[in-house]
Amino acid sequence: MTERIYSLAALTVLELSPPEMVEVAARAGYSHVGLRLVPATPEEHHFPLVADAELRRQTLTRLRDTGVRVLDLEILRLKPETRVADFARILEVGAEFGGSELLIAGNDPDEARLTDNFAALCDLARDYAIRPHLEFMPWTDVRDLRQALRVVENAGRDNGCVLVDAFHFDRSGSSLADLPALLPGRIRYAQLCDVAGPRPDDMDEILRQARNERRFPGDGDCDLLGLLRALPADLPLSLEIPARQLMEQGVSALERAQLALDKARAVVARI
Template sequence: MSQRIISLAALTVLELSPPDMIEVAARAGYSHVGLRTEPATLEEHHFPLLRDAELRRQTLARLRDTGIKVLDIEILRLKPDTRVADFAVHLAAGAEFGAGELLVAGNDPDEQRMTERFAELCDLAAPYGIHPHLEFMPWTDCKRFTDAQRVVENAGRENGCVLIDAFHFDRSGSRLEQIASLSPSRMRYAQLCDVIGPRPDDMAEILRQARQERRFPGEGDCDLVGLLRALPPSLPLSLEIPTQRLLEQGVSALQRAQMAIDHTRRVLERL
């Protein structure tokens, strides 16, 4: 098994502050973390990295002390009223942390406008050395792999990428053979988890599962070996595995992060 970057995503241990998350990642054997500069929902608890200079200082210090690197920042949304210039503060923070990747969601029913905004964001991100990744999710306006591929390719920017998350890949009905049509240069990392059971008919239930109840790799029904073989070799993996049931049972963030990476390594040994 070749060595590859394995990153701890914020959603896996969302209760932790960024410095504590970095400490947990180091103790569990990760090389990288993903940081949230913008919350995914209005309801989730958020640590305001952009507004809190002291938190930013502590985060940078913990990165230095542990040797952990930042893989990506998240999550910026392209909406009908988005002003892409407003994202500059996130990109500046991402560059300060050393992130090379940015997670982007498409929440605009006008695909042409979404494509133009994505191109504009790529242009804004380029001087920072950051690659925006459009993540398809079945409840957004960019629902499937083919939707994200079309927007990114039509945007026509070298640093524009598609983010494959194993959960969304499964729940959107995307297919492994479709991946071969995307240039490997358009994929700089992927998000890994497992999914259990058939795809629900209710989108609210899909959303609940995505944010609260995923499974560790190898515990569910996804063909993760097939997915990993379809992706570029040694692609960095971000482990995004919220497990609300374990949190409620008192399983610590360190234990959950350790379970996630241990399960992932066992899957990787099967490649």
């Protein structure tokens, strides 16, 4: 049995530059990282890997020196005005880093157009050996697992995948009963975290929790064991666990990354 891949997601240590993130991942014991090539929001502090050749060089050097590899790339949004061809440079940079999985958000209420754009992105990404993963998030236009599955299947591309994030799975009310419809070829990695308490009624609060207040695996109320048992065995896990309160208390990025990995391994060991 091959050892499960654990990847450090950018959102867990968003204050770090990409070279610093690679160094922290190596020191904590991760084999992979995720690179945020495009910021998730206009307000987000961002290190411009696509535009900054020197930053790319430093990151590639750190990857080579540590042996850490890149798992996924984020985050592209499919919007009503999206021109998929405009993503080519981002995919080129992602391929330069060796990333094979690409995180996609659906921000278009026209599902037919969203599906067409996802198919076009899959076609473009194929040239770079990259697999787009449509991530369902309850505040976006792809709200839950069933809808994400429908879009990806209707797009009809063999490199099109669905991304399951434990937070969004819980907060979208998605069902474990729907996971068998997600064939192994449609999921190449998952995002793992935990979240405390019942699902809020207010979507703004769900969004705030998603970006600032997740819990380490096993420290919340998600059915992580049920979720992991329903997913393919040995699926790579990206640990995406923003914990603003800990950061504000002075818990370092390295300490947070190490806690995330230790607690994820403890949960996986229970399967």
